[in-house]
Amino acid sequence: MASAREMRLRIKSVKNIAQVTRALEAVSAAKVRKAVQAVAATRPYATKAWQVLTHVAAQPGRQNLHPLLRERTAPSSALVIVITGDRGLAGAYNTNIVRFISERFDDYPRPVRYVAVGRKGRDLLVRRRKQLVADFSNLPAPPSFADVSAIGHLAVTEFESGEADEVFLVYTDFVNIARQISTIKKLLPLALEEGKGVMDLRHTSGPTAAYEYEPDLRVLLDEIIPRFTALQVYQAILESQASEHAARMVAMHSATDNARDLAGAYELQYNKMRQQTITNDILDIVGGAEALTAA
Numbered sequence: 313m314a315s316a317r318e319m320r321l322r323i324k325s326v327k328n329i330a331q332v333t334r335a336l337e338a339v340s341a342a343k344v345r346k347a348v349q350a351v352a353a354t355r356p357y358a359t360k361a362w363q364v365l366t367h368v369a370a371q372p373g374r375q376n377l378h379p380l381l382r383e384r385t386a387p388s389s390a391l392v393i394v395i396t397g398d399r400g401l402a403g404a405y406n407t408n409i410v411r412f413i414s415e416r417f418d419d420y421p422r423p424v425r426y427v428a429v430g431r432k433g434r435d436l437l438v439r440r441r442k443q444l445v446a447d448f449s450n451l452p453a454p455p456s457f458a459d460v461s462a463i464g465h466l467a468v469t470e471f472e473s474g475e476a477d478e479v480f481l482v483y484t485d486f487v488n489i490a491r492q493i494s495t496i497k498k499l500l501p502l503a504l505e506e507g508k509g510v511m512d513l514r515h516t517s518g519p520t521a522a523y524e525y526e527p528d529l530r531v532l533l534d535e536i537i538p539r540f541t542a543l544q545v546y547q548a549i550l551e552s553q554a555s556e557h558a559a560r561m562v563a564m565h566s567a568t569d570n571a572r573d574l575a576g577a578y579e580l581q582y583n584k585m586r587q588q589t590i591t592n593d594i595l596d597i598v599g600g601a602e603a604l605t606a607a
Contacts, residue, residue: 316589319582323575330571333564336401340561343453344489347554350454351486351547358547361540378533379472380541383501387477390424391445391470392417393463393499395483395548396433397556398450403563405484405492405556406432410440412494413482425476429463429549445470453553457546464542471500483548484555490562492555499544502537 314322376382394413396406410433417424426442428434431449438444446466451459470476479500485493 316582316585319578319585323578323582326571326575326578330568330575333567333571337561337564337568340557340564343557344554344561347454347550347557348486351550351554354543354547354550358543361536361543364536377529378537380468380500380537381502381533384477388422389476390417390420390422390478390480391427391467391476392424392480392482393427393429393467393545394433394437395481395552396428396430396436397552398431400432401563402556402560403566405559406430406436408494409433409482409484410436412496414440416482416496422477427463427466429460430552451549454550455546455553457542460546460549461542464538464545467499467545468538468541476500481544481548483552486551486554486558489558492559495548497544497548499541502541 392413394409396409400406413426424443425445426437427446427448428437428444429448429451434444434447434449448460448463467476467479471479478498481497481499483495483497485495487493
């Protein structure tokens, strides 16, 4: 059984941990607000880009409009861009993504290579002996489009060179503070029929806008499709960062509550110990007094 001194040290340590987790919760709450604002700020541009690209790529002969729209007849390899966090203390946020990848791609019929965005995902993929092509860690929060454009450029280059016949994007979609969903999206060849979230325009109503293309359609596609591919990566990173901060805030809130409960249990145990010690001392005094009286 622990001594009174050891119990006091345990109580002090647990209360210190509760202060740290409470501070981390407050920091994560502030970061969540900024991350959600960054996600919301990109949605108008992302939605309009999707409208324009959908209209352009819906022209007759879609397969021949641009190489990034063309399905490979016999795909032989796949590239997966995995977005995780750079830090831990976010509950099961990072492990859920890697587990989600394992469920989807461990038995994939084609060889799969990975691009890790985030240090935690990189470490978990290396630990599981996955083939890693590139690593993008320590991105600013929130990042600018220029900070992540290299990831989209890498995906386009891998697809155009034939190193990857399919490119997938795996990230965590931010729904709200309490809910984040692991999501997979086929990035290349661009699957226009599989849009979702803020980019899902299949249920929109009203007349379709008419566009005139200058100088011509092919030049426009050469510019807009790679940019839109990078935009999808950028939007996914913003969603993932908001999800990471939300998961960390919830995890730190739970850790704070658990630390307070543990400190309360230790204090109760310590008070019982003190009470037992005082009772024993009183019994010793009373016993000694009775012995003197009897003598």
